[in-house]
Amino acid sequence: GDxxxxxxxxxTLSEEAFLTINCTYTATxxxxxxxxxxxxxxxxxxxxxxxxxxxxxxxxxxxxxxxKETTSFHLEKGSVQVSDSAVYFCALSESxxxxxxxxxxxxxxxxx
Amino acid sequence: xxxxxxxxxxxxxxxxxxxxxxxxxKSGHDTVSWYQQALGQGPQFIFQYYEEEERQRGxxxxxxxxxxxxxxSSELNVNALLLGDSALYLCASLDPRQGQVSGYTFGSGTRLxxx
Numbered sequence: 001g002d003x004x005x006x007x008x009x010x011x012t013l014s015e016e017a018f019l020t021i022n023c024t025y026t027a028t029x030x031x032x033x034x035x036x037x038x039x040x041x042x043x044x045x046x047x048x049x050x051x052x053x054x055x056x057x058x059x060x061x062x063x064x065x066x067x068k069e070t071t072s073f074h075l076e077k078g079s080v081q082v083s084d085s086a087v088y089f090c091a092l093s094e095s096x097x098x099x100x101x102x103x104x105x106x107x108x109x110x111x112x
Numbered sequence: 113x114x115x116x117x118x119x120x121x122x123x124x125x126x127x128x129x130x131x132x133x134x135x136x137x138k139s140g141h142d143t144v145s146w147y148q149q150a151l152g153q154g155p156q157f158i159f160q161y162y163e164e165e166e167r168q169r170g171x172x173x174x175x176x177x178x179x180x181x182x183x184x185s186s187e188l189n190v191n192a193l194l195l196g197d198s199a200l201y202l203c204a205s206l207d208p209r210q211g212q213v214s215g216y217t218f219g220s221g222t223r224l225x226x227x
Contacts, residue, residue, distance in 0.1 A: 046215035095212075100145075105153070
């Protein structure tokens with residue numbers, strides 16, 4: 001079945017540091033890929049998405065590229081801010097069904 | 113424009129009891145999915161409702177059931193509660209004009225604690 005594997009957290013960075021959160025996936029078809037963010041006490045918010053190979057999703061300075069050859073969708077940001085502190089979830093959705101399959105999440109803490 | 117609204121926000125129940133959680137989707141969204149998020153884990157798909165019918169179900173026992181109303185709102189019912197049912201329950205809705213590749217809109221969730 002489908003699965004998503006994210007790098008283990010927590011990740012602690014200083015403000016303006018570079019961020020990478022690794023995500024790899026297993027799927028039977030050609031899924032759409034997503035990054036969701038969850039701030040403390042809140043639900044999930046869609047951060048960015050990519051629907052086919054080599055697509056780059058971007059939003060709020062975050063980027064991720066759909067790499068079919070390595071089945072990866074790593075999240076990057078060049079300069080993190082304290083306000084980026086949250087839990088980040090990588091997820092996939094296959095066109096053949098209607099569910100999102102999530103990774104376990106990565107807690108990011110950015111210190112001033 | 114209100115997003116996805118869930119109620120209640122917090123709930124404490126005793127083992128063996130039954131609970132009903134409610135969800136109002138974002139305006140214009142006709143599809144509702146429910147997810148269970150245990151502490152420190154990613155959300156797990158419970159089921160999805162469309163046109164008042166369960167369209168797809170995840171690996172959850174029959175104690176978990178749901179309903180969708182003509183106004184697209186939805187309920188999640190859990191019978192015979194177990195301690196392991198303690199979790200954040202998330203509702204997500206989908207814009208039918210964009211489909212699932214656009215991404216779901218999530219509510220803030222209901223925190224259920226079973227004691």
